[in-house]
Amino acid sequence: xGAGTSGMRGDTISTEGTPxxxxxxxxxxxxxxxxxxxxxxxxxxxxxxxxxxxxAPGRRLIVMGANGAGKSLFLRLCHGLIEPTxxxxxxxxxxTRPDAQAMVFQRPVLLRRSVAANLDYPLKxxxxxxGARRDAVATTLQRFGLEPLADRPARLxxxxxxxxxxxxxxxxxxxxxxxxxEPCSALDPSATRIIEEMIESFAAEGITIVMTTHDLxxxxxxxQDVAFLHRGRLIEHGPAAPFFAxxxxxxxRAFLAGDLIW
Amino acid sequence: xxxxxxxxxGLITSADAALMxxxxxxxxxxxxxxxxxxxxxxPLGAGLALARFxxxxxxxxxxxxxxxLPPVVAGxxxxxxxxxxxxxxxxxxxxxxxxxxxxxxxxxxxxxxxxTRSVVEDLWVEYREQLxxxxxxxxxxxxxxxxxxxxSLLTGVLAGFGRASxxxxxxxxxxxxxxxxxxxxxxxxxxxxARGSLGLAVALGIILMALTLTLNALAWGAGQWARGRLG
Numbered sequence: 001x002g003a004g005t006s007g008m009r010g011d012t013i014s015t016e017g018t019p020x021x022x023x024x025x026x027x028x029x030x031x032x033x034x035x036x037x038x039x040x041x042x043x044x045x046x047x048x049x050x051x052x053x054x055x056a057p058g059r060r061l062i063v064m065g066a067n068g069a070g071k072s073l074f075l076r077l078c079h080g081l082i083e084p085t086x087x088x089x090x091x092x093x094x095x096t097r098p099d100a101q102a103m104v105f106q107r108p109v110l111l112r113r114s115v116a117a118n119l120d121y122p123l124k125x126x127x128x129x130x131g132a133r134r135d136a137v138a139t140t141l142q143r144f145g146l147e148p149l150a151d152r153p154a155r156l157x158x159x160x161x162x163x164x165x166x167x168x169x170x171x172x173x174x175x176x177x178x179x180x181x182e183p184c185s186a187l188d189p190s191a192t193r194i195i196e197e198m199i200e201s202f203a204a205e206g207i208t209i210v211m212t213t214h215d216l217x218x219x220x221x222x223x224q225d226v227a228f229l230h231r232g233r234l235i236e237h238g239p240a241a242p243f244f245a246x247x248x249x250x251x252x253r254a255f256l257a258g259d260l261i262w
Numbered sequence: 263x264x265x266x267x268x269x270x271x272g273l274i275t276s277a278d279a280a281l282m283x284x285x286x287x288x289x290x291x292x293x294x295x296x297x298x299x300x301x302x303x304x305p306l307g308a309g310l311a312l313a314r315f316x317x318x319x320x321x322x323x324x325x326x327x328x329x330x331l332p333p334v335v336a337g338x339x340x341x342x343x344x345x346x347x348x349x350x351x352x353x354x355x356x357x358x359x360x361x362x363x364x365x366x367x368x369x370x371x372x373x374x375x376x377x378t379r380s381v382v383e384d385l386w387v388e389y390r391e392q393l394x395x396x397x398x399x400x401x402x403x404x405x406x407x408x409x410x411x412x413x414s415l416l417t418g419v420l421a422g423f424g425r426a427s428x429x430x431x432x433x434x435x436x437x438x439x440x441x442x443x444x445x446x447x448x449x450x451x452x453x454x455x456a457r458g459s460l461g462l463a464v465a466l467g468i469i470l471m472a473l474t475l476t477l478n479a480l481a482w483g484a485g486q487w488a489r490g491r492l493g
Contacts, residue, residue: 079395099397105392105395109389111410112410121396125396125398155492156492169396
């Protein structure tokens with residue numbers, strides 16, 4: 001899995017020390033990601049059903065829905081951590097799990113190593129040379145203002161710093177698409193603002209964002225597109241403005257109304 | 263001071279040659295056995311933690327049970343393998359330090375494997391999704407998990423060292439307690455006590471205790487330091 005593709009994608013992993021990526025402006029090699037009536041079931045119990053959608057490059061897609069609607073599973077299915085038990089998932093480059101994607105979890109697991117070593121690790125997995133990794137780690141540390149923390153043990157950082165490192169680690173992997181699963185749910189407002197700014201800057205660089213959140217304010221701030229899930233089904237998918245103005249589906253209306261009551 | 267403690271202190275403070283020779287051999291044998299058990303046991307234990315195969319549960323139970331393998335039985339087993347009429351008799355290893363290393367490795371290996379499996383299995387639950395997301399498969403996860411579990415694994419390795427340095431049965435059977443050749447601290451204590459020459463026995467006992475105490479203090483200190491340092 002993925003082993004045969006890692007070499008082919010080497011050209012997109014620019015390591016010249018320049019934070020800008022040529023690929024960004026010319027479009028994406030792996031997007032759109034298409035799901036064709038994809039479903040996921042455990043022991044015959046469907047958790048995701050007949051999902052059909054296309055994730056277009058260069059957009060910020062916010063996945064919404066109540067707890068248990070399948071938002072996290074949906075991200076894992078897209079990212080390739082789980083395989084559809086029915087239907088299909090297609091990447092535009094034809095591979096089953098392209099390298100140019102990354103995911104940041106609600107509670108990211110940082111390795112019991114220094115901040116710099118955490119950034120270095122996935123690059124090493126991708127077979128980058130030692131010199132190229134050193135440059136890439138230095139660039140990433142600088143880009144996110146992590147230089148003063150470079151030698152600190154990652155596990156001893158504050159929650160906000162840990163999430164910042166997790167995002168930086170994902171960025172260093174040069175993703176075309178970044179999946180974010182409730183990245184701010186455990187953070188205070190100021191840390192949340194920093195993370196949202198990071199996400200916006202990623203999007204400005206051309207990284208496609210697919211993110212779940214239960215925070216409607218955050219969804220309104222970040223969304224260009226919205227996918228609304230209800231009990232494992234995709235109820236609505238489209239541009240954010242009309243969705244927030246007046247969703248078509250009654251479930252989505254109820255969900256947004258719940259926001260107003262709170 | 264002619265009591266055993268007086269003699270013991272005299273031997274220790276004068277760094278008696280025979281005493282030093284025994285301590286040196288004991289440490290050499292046990293440390294070599296620990297090293298071999300780690301080289302084999304760490305990857306095997308981690309592999310056992312991540313691999314899924316039929317009979318896995320039986321293998322795990324077996325290694326857990328072998329942690330309590332009586333040293334004399336381990337000694338007997340190695341004796342049968344290495345004796346003149348045994349399958350490896352031609353190697354002429356019986357009653358050599360090498361035979362003692364083999365027997366002690368056999369004692370330590372199940373400890374290292376079982377504790378490694380337990381540590382790595384727990385870490386895997388936490389790391390699994392993240393490592394997959396970053397691009398590491400099961401095989402590539404093994405060194406990552408071993409390194410990230412290094413503090414807990416140190417405890418397992420020290421438990422192995424403690425077991426090997428304290429045991430008499432195995433080294434006595436396969437080593438033969440030959441003076442200047444295969445006599446270790448524990449076999450010497452056994453012999454000297456039986457002969458009534460308690461001075462050397464007490465001296466070795468004190469050193470063995472001091473060694474264990476020092477190692478455990480170091481392990482505890484390393485654990486505390488790592489927790490503060492690595493989180």
